[in-house]
Amino acid sequence: MTSLSNALRLTYRWVPETWRQFDVTPWYVPLAPILLATSFIPTLRNHGTQLGGMPDRPFDVLAVLVLALECLPLALCRRWPALCLALVSAGFAADQLLGYHSLAGTALALALLGAGSRLERHRGVTALALSAAYVPLAVVLARLGTGEAVSGFVMFYLVLALVWGVGTVMRAARRAEAERRERLAEETRTAERTRIARELHDVVTHHVTAMVVQAEAARYLTAAPERLEQALTAVSDTGRQAIGDLRHLLDLLDPDPAPEGAGARTPPVGQVRTLVEQTRRAGQPVEFTEEGGPPASAGSAELVAYRVVQEALTNALKHAHGTPTSVLVRHGEKEITVEVATAAPPGTGGTPVGGSGRGLAGLRDRVAVLGGEFGAGAGPDGGFLVRARIPAGGPA
Numbered sequence: 001m002t003s004l005s006n007a008l009r010l011t012y013r014w015v016p017e018t019w020r021q022f023d024v025t026p027w028y029v030p031l032a033p034i035l036l037a038t039s040f041i042p043t044l045r046n047h048g049t050q051l052g053g054m055p056d057r058p059f060d061v062l063a064v065l066v067l068a069l070e071c072l073p074l075a076l077c078r079r080w081p082a083l084c085l086a087l088v089s090a091g092f093a094a095d096q097l098l099g100y101h102s103l104a105g106t107a108l109a110l111a112l113l114g115a116g117s118r119l120e121r122h123r124g125v126t127a128l129a130l131s132a133a134y135v136p137l138a139v140v141l142a143r144l145g146t147g148e149a150v151s152g153f154v155m156f157y158l159v160l161a162l163v164w165g166v167g168t169v170m171r172a173a174r175r176a177e178a179e180r181r182e183r184l185a186e187e188t189r190t191a192e193r194t195r196i197a198r199e200l201h202d203v204v205t206h207h208v209t210a211m212v213v214q215a216e217a218a219r220y221l222t223a224a225p226e227r228l229e230q231a232l233t234a235v236s237d238t239g240r241q242a243i244g245d246l247r248h249l250l251d252l253l254d255p256d257p258a259p260e261g262a263g264a265r266t267p268p269v270g271q272v273r274t275l276v277e278q279t280r281r282a283g284q285p286v287e288f289t290e291e292g293g294p295p296a297s298a299g300s301a302e303l304v305a306y307r308v309v310q311e312a313l314t315n316a317l318k319h320a321h322g323t324p325t326s327v328l329v330r331h332g333e334k335e336i337t338v339e340v341a342t343a344a345p346p347g348t349g350g351t352p353v354g355g356s357g358r359g360l361a362g363l364r365d366r367v368a369v370l371g372g373e374f375g376a377g378a379g380p381d382g383g384f385l386v387r388a389r390i391p392a393g394g395p396a
Helices: 002-014 025-039 061-076 081-098 103-118 123-144 150-218 225-253 272-281 301-319 358-369
Strands: 286-291 325-331 335-342 373-378 384-391
Touching: 025 061, 025 103, 061 081, 061 103, 081 103, 081 123, 103 150, 123 150, 150 272, 150 301, 150 358, 272 286, 272 301, 272 325, 301 325, 301 335, 301 358, 301 384, 358 373, 358 384
Parallel strands: 286 325
Antiparallel strands: 325 335, 335 384, 373 384
16 A cells, blocks of 8 residues: 555656646535436436446436435535445445436446545545445346346446546645645745844844953953943943844844834844944954945845854954954955954964854855855964855845
8 A cells, every 4th residue: 555655646746736736525515416406307317327237217206315315425525525435325326226327326436536535544444345345236236137247347346446546646646735835834934943043143142242242341440430431331332233133133023014114124234344343342353444335236245244244253252352353345346255364362273263153054054045155264374264255136
């Protein structure tokens, strides 16, 4: 059964897109009474399925009950496919044994198709039970009828098995489509969680690191009130900046539209120069060089460049506080180049200093999305060098 199930799932590739979610059973609700009414049309009487060669019998009161048993349970197929198939099969057997040979016999194929596509549990048991019930029916019809050949009974059984197989393929295609959609939704949720975590890391880590460094430095400035006041002011400014950035990030996550006059929901790209000044106030000597001006339509390149500088300066504050750091931002016509170099801290023996890796991995992903290049590792002087080439004009 496992190999058969796998084979059916492979057919999903060849099933047209419009049929991957198609379900026939909702149509059975209006079709059941229509088929029942059609079976009583005089010109269609005794022109339905004939199995076993039983002599034709005119319709009577019992025929109404038999045909209703064949047709009306189709309305239950969507919710109770096994019950529907059992009732329709019983009605079909009575139809053939009594010789009505009505058009309602078509309901057996419809019930098989619907059950094959909707039945989830005990599918093998159901198929075996129907096959076992077909044998005595064929034997009785062969003895009471005019002598239907064995090949006729076998061919009819194969047709029924084919209809069941078509329903099974429809079920497999529908399930595969549901799994594909669920997998796509999960991938989307994972990507969104990753994006949110990356934004939180970029926003929170930098500001909190700067505040911690500034607060630690303030502990040793009690003898210099003016410098202590400057340090505490820097901590306060950094905290307000962090709150503002977090509010922008929460605006991005808020599904409700922003009220009129609230401004753009996308957080503005911070000025790298402001970021450098904030890092300097935290006690990190930073040399900043900017070449050229940003293009008119840089897309997301400016934001990514800002994040690269932000993460590199955060790592410098955490792991190489007080060590000279240089920041170079070069604006070209088609790309933005960012280089942040931090010298090795004294006593490290020239060992490059980097972060935990999560922020750098996030930057690598950001740059890769825009088709750029990102690198982080040992610099030429034994320090740590972060370099990114970011194509401008990409999607925002």
